[in-house]
Amino acid sequence: MTYEFDDFDKAILRTLQKDASLSMDDLSERVHLSRNACWRRVKQLEQSGVVRGRVALIDARKVGMPLTAFVLIRTDQHDSAWNQNFQKALSGLPEVQSAHRMTGDLDYVLRVRLADIADYDRFYQRLVSKISISDISASFVMDDLIDTTEVPIL
Amino acid sequence: MTYEFDDFDKAILRTLQKDASLSMDDLSERVHLSRNACWRRVKQLEQSGVVRGRVALIDARKVGMPLTAFVLIRTDQHDSAWNQNFQKALSGLPEVQSAHRMTGDLDYVLRVRLADIADYDRFYQRLVSKISISDISASFVMDDLIDTTEVPIL
């Protein structure tokens, strides 16, 4: 379900997804609304689930996880049992930041946070010990040009 | 640079990257620290940049951007001028949530947020009008098994 947002709602969303540490006063000033009107809209956006939550973003390098890998996975078992087993296997692997079932000839893509290449091998061993995968390959991030959680709000 | 964290710091980071809307009182209770000690650590983690910031996460479906695409890009111009032009081209495309230069035979991976497949075509046209790309292909997300901003803190 999609909602209809006016320019105030959009401005609030755009601002909060860049910086959720703003006080209501600051936020209301930036979006050109009174504090009360702004507060009412923020609460409504939170209650309706448009704002899924607020989180702290952590510098992965500073906590010893500088390496990002994209792991491309193919399976030869295209049934829901395999998918469920796969999901269960992933839930025990905190390094996995995202896991998507895809269109096209690659079946799944994972984004994985790691300490180093040796850490990838440990991750790989743990994953393949949990579930049978017909084809798996990894590619590592050398450089981030862009990396944001922001959703485009047009 | 990597820091040394004790179990309290780790608990704070793990908690805040799940939910940054907690009050200091709630946070300190969860990590089993006094309010004061907890407050000092949070401030220090913010000041040192381990906590990069706090953001609101927005439900992309509810703002009309339900489709995620991974765009795989190859270039035949492996020089820094192309990389800079590419970065400049991307900065004008708010749909791009992340863009990484990769190891291996695919040169760049983009994660792009879109309204629908027709929107991808518009995105594609705008991108190739800005920069020459020797090979580009897209794969679309059918299903998210996992999608989090959390960094594993071990």
Added chain:
DNA sequence: GGTGAAAGACATCCCAC
């Protein structure tokens, strides 16, 4: 949509231990 006011919660920063 806007104002202002008021109660309480919360963050902030002391201090002493």
Added chain:
DNA sequence: GTGGGATGTCTTTCACC
């Protein structure tokens, strides 16, 4: 590290235009 406490700010909810 802990706790108490003073201070001011921010949130939240009113009633009302």
